[in-house]
Amino acid sequence: MAGKSIRGTSNQLLSTAISSLLAAAAHAQSAPPAAPAADASQLQEIVVTGFRASLKSALDAKRKSNQLIESIAEEDIGKMPDQNVAESLQRLPGVQINRAGGKGTQVLIDGLSNNLITLNGDVFLTGKEFYVSGEAAGGGNGSNVQYASLEGIPSEEIGGIDVIKNPTAADREGGLGGIVNLKTRSALAQPDGLSLGGNVRGTKASGAEGGVTPVVTMVGGFKFSDRFALTGSLSYDDQKTHDKQFQDQNRNQWIITNAAQVGSYIGSPAASTLSTLPNGQYYIDPQLAYFSDVLQEVKTKGATLGAEWKWTDDIKSTFNYFYVREED
16 A cells, blocks of 8 residues: 555656646747847948949939930949040940040940030030141141040049930930030038048150159048038149051042052162053052151140039039140
């Protein structure tokens, strides 16, 4: 009897323990999880700047436009070793540039050189539209005139560029290929307080006279509040180049002939030794052909000044001064 009583007591204690464990597990499952402790250093916002921000801004501009455009954001211009605005545009699809003296000059849209240049939507003349040079300049026919020539505008002084490839009736007329709209820097878009930036480098062309020439750009601004800000820039570019060129120019009609010199000769070929090409072959002979050894120095000076007032959320005033001078 004593043994049976002990076993009964043991079974009762084991049942009580199992019931307590099951009740505790059920209470743990039904209780809500404890809230994590607040972290004062928890990240609240992520701001993307630099090249990735510039790509996003350019894509947003293309997405919002109802025209076929290409865009360069402010963060992108000047990030590459571009000497001027023309070289900044050469990376856009459908845009090509010409080069002279080792730097980009004329901008072409889909292969067309007659394009309209605007500054903040207003017609902008670079001066190259009225400039003629070379063998054809004497007749005044302007064969070397350069439309959309942007080599005199430093890329650091521009806040953005839009290239409109298919203008509509709502756009300004004057460009066969399209429109290149240069945008000045927005004073209110800069950070609060004082902002300063600069770019200093030197250039040295092989065979050019003198040593290294300077290229300096300074950009600054001050944002007093969300309602008023100032911005400005200064630039100076002194570049010397040395080119060896071959040129030919027909001052009159084209000369088509089959005359040829037979064998070797010393000095100028004589008419008595000239023969004709076999099999009825002809060729075009330029009337004037010569080699040129060109030493050139180009100085470019630029300055900008901008002020922006935001009177209300819907009313804003802007003042922009843009100066560029190229001395050849």
